[in-house]
Amino acid sequence: MSTNVLGASRDADYGSNIIYDDGSGYQNVEVSVETPPPNTNYVDVKQKKKDVEPLWRSMIKVFLILVLFLAFVGVVVLIVELIEADHNKQVFTLNIHIKLGQSCADEAIRINRLITSYDPQQQIDLVATSEPHLTMYLTTFYIRHEKDIYKSLNQTLSNYKYDCLLQTNPRLNPPTLTNTYALWDTNNPSCLQELSDRIVNATYPYIDERAKMQAPSWIDELPEPIKSLKKKMIKDFGSPNVFSQFQPHITVAHDDIDRDVMNTVLKGSVSATNNCTIQIRQVSVGSVGNYGTVMRGKDKWSFLFDF
Numbered sequence: 606m607s608t609n610v611l612g613a614s615r616d617a618d619y620g621s622n623i624i625y626d627d628g629s630g631y632q633n634v635e636v637s638v639e640t641p642p643p644n645t646n647y648v649d650v651k652q653k654k655k656d657v658e659p660l661w662r663s664m665i666k667v668f669l670i671l672v673l674f675l676a677f678v679g680v681v682v683l684i685v686e687l688i689e690a691d692h693n694k695q696v697f698t699l700n701i702h703i704k705l706g707q708s709c710a711d712e713a714i715r716i717n718r719l720i721t722s723y724d725p726q727q728q729i730d731l732v733a734t735s736e737p738h739l740t741m742y743l744t745t746f747y748i749r750h751e752k753d754i755y756k757s758l759n760q761t762l763s764n765y766k767y768d769c770l771l772q773t774n775p776r777l778n779p780p781t782l783t784n785t786y787a788l789w790d791t792n793n794p795s796c797l798q799e800l801s802d803r804i805v806n807a808t809y810p811y812i813d814e815r816a817k818m819q820a821p822s823w824i825d826e827l828p829e830p831i832k833s834l835k836k837k838m839i840k841d842f843g844s845p846n847v848f849s850q851f852q853p854h855i856t857v858a859h860d861d862i863d864r865d866v867m868n869t870v871l872k873g874s875v876s877a878t879n880n881c882t883i884q885i886r887q888v889s890v891g892s893v894g895n896y897g898t899v900m901r902g903k904d905k906w907s908f909l910f911d912f
Contacts (some may be wrong), residue, residue: 622655696813698745700802700899702738704887712881713737713855719859723870727860735898739853741804743844743897750811755906761807762908769796771883780857780875782868784823802848816843859896884909
């Protein structure tokens, strides 16, 4: 006789019941099943696989998002660098300056050598690489306006008719430390101030607009109201030392490694230097080296006064 199993049920405490048909009716036969020991944990392998798969998918998504983000940042950085490189090809920094004449240039070189002998780490070499000068206007211009700059300067300087003399008196006013620069100051007669004003007015229309946004760090160390006034000059004309803030000087040294050393030198060994008279005979446009220096032998344009 065949037996047909019709169904089954399980009770967690009492085992399993199987319902079968033996031809005479339905009967319940208890099948003994061992009760598992207490505190038994069941592991559903299929469910575990289902739980792990979403975790891996999430990790892959995070990784792909990170890769895409880094790629985006890289593209942005590359674009910025390309824009900056293209901009740098369009501009150049010029130092419009006065030549000192031989005797004053020799004295500036002597001071520079003297400072270097006591402070070898100072970074301006007026003997081989840089030229002693008095800056009138130092900023960045658009290269495309180079001829316009020279033409405008020529017109302005041709109308300047003053025989202007400058004086230094290092015994009363020796080179002093301003931030990281050793500056040998001159007086500022009205004829020099007017010349500076004319040069700025003639050339500032051709400056790079970015020059109006970049203030050198040393300005922040200045007291008020000088700091604010110099920042205003930068915002308007791309240079801190123009118009009311024009302070004529000859840079003779620079030390951004240990300026206390140079300050000690200036207060001691360089305190006794020679007086110098500068007669303005030549205005030049020079190529700019480190620390705003004029590179020796690399002037781009010059104007000689004929008094």
